Amino acid sequence: MPDGGRIPTNLRTLMILEILGQGNRAMTATEINAQLGLPKQTVHRLCATLERDGFIARQGNSKRFYPARRLRLLGAGLLHSARTHIIRHQILTDVAASVRETVNFAVPADDGMSYLDRVETDWAFRIQLPVGSHVPFHCTASGKTFLASLPAPSRETFVRNLALDAHTDATLTDPGKLLDELHQTAERGYALDQEEFMQGMVAIAVPVMDTEGRFLAALAFHGPTQRVSRDSAVARLDVLQQAASQLSHAILLDD
16 A cells, blocks of 8 residues: 555545445444555544545444445446446347346435336336336345345344335235345345235346445346246346346446
8 A cells, every 4th residue: 555645635535435335344444444554533534524425424323334325326327327328228128128028227225226227128018117216125126136135134234124114915024024035035146026016016136246246236127917927037037147247247347
């Protein structure tokens, strides 16, 4: 690490954001500085500034920081940049042509999963959830994919602090049952929504991961039960998994 006194303040700030963004847990200023070697007071001051400006937030009442809404919005904006968007949308178009259902690309936000991109099916009878829609974590395939990607202790804390509202009779509103479902989801590598968010709709989702195995987004398709069942959705899992791999490379290797 270069001499901390010679690193410009804006670069120090970016380095702190990079460390938090690449981590899989909340970190104290001291833990962040273990990777930087800057003066202790400098790191504490920069963390306080980033917290004030909404880029990072404290985990409860602790001294640990995690990426906050403004930083997540910045990341989502980068995912929506022109060249990446074109490549991503083409991959989604190919998936939609293969599965013949609506395909979604969703990222986590404060209040659920946000649809960043989608390609509609050509069927006249379809379920519309436009780009920009927010859907719950606990009862959607994309949301459960994100929850399942969290380390088990963080997953349990997250679930037990969620409002597990019932959207249909099939919604899992018991934290223990939902955690069991998320454990299975993590093991098998995909999530299902079996009329849990919307009666008459089935969905399946897989994670889009970075090179370190960290969650970037969820790739999903959904359709009405008249056309899509659990078994028929799982039968097309390989199409989603291949596309998720393509998306990962397209996002991470974009120049």
